[in-house]
Amino acid sequence: MRVSFDLDDVLFVSPDSYETEPAPGFPFNRMFPDRLRKGTPELIHALQERGYEVWIYTSSYRTETYLRALFRAYGIRFDSIVNAQRHQIEVQRDRRERLPQKLPNFYRISLHVDDEKAVQENARRYGYRTMRVYEPDEHWVEKVLREADRIYRLQQEEHA
């Protein structure tokens, strides 16, 4: 099963409004100014320990190289990264119809975690599952894990 995460305001948050993970040591804290929501490494590792693939699916143009280096500084490895460029090449392609910025079901992602209401609304229209995380919540890790496990069990039933 695949679980994906948006970046801005989901995993990357402002320390002015959210509790964040300690920044990496100098000079990596200067190379990678984005700060991680508190609990991110714990959550990603917990999902991977359950055997789930964990992806990033972002509409930003940050390169895969940059993202892998940044998350490495936090001890996190993602199974795959979809950025805006990859989405454009693989999903939008040369279609006339403008597709949404994210189409998790194209990549067989079972659960996509995002902050945007539009992503949640598109889920009904385009047939994918999403969970909205958009404000400080000290229980966000447990909530995401619980939802991922719920979807995993649903999929097991569907395939039984």
Next chain:
Amino acid sequence: MEEKLQKIEALFVKYGAVPTSLDEANRTRFGDRVIFERSGCYIRAGVAAFDGQPFLTLSSIDQLKFAELGMLEDVDALPVDCPDERLEQAVRYALGVEPYPEVYP
């Protein structure tokens, strides 16, 4: 500093990277060093200052179109007095010769 940078570039070659002629115009303009390539990984040695302190940097990208413009991402930063063994290890990781360990740096 130049000696360290040349050591890093010699390590690129040691691990099978070849120098390219990419981004020559900007290299002249901005003083960037030569970009090397190994199995689709474009890599360059450099120097960057963080809080006024200089560091040796390894910058890389895996897309030719960005490499052609000299747009590589900093993936590692090492103290300028970094031992040679540490430099070599960093180059091995950056080139993908060896996978990064679970916790890095």
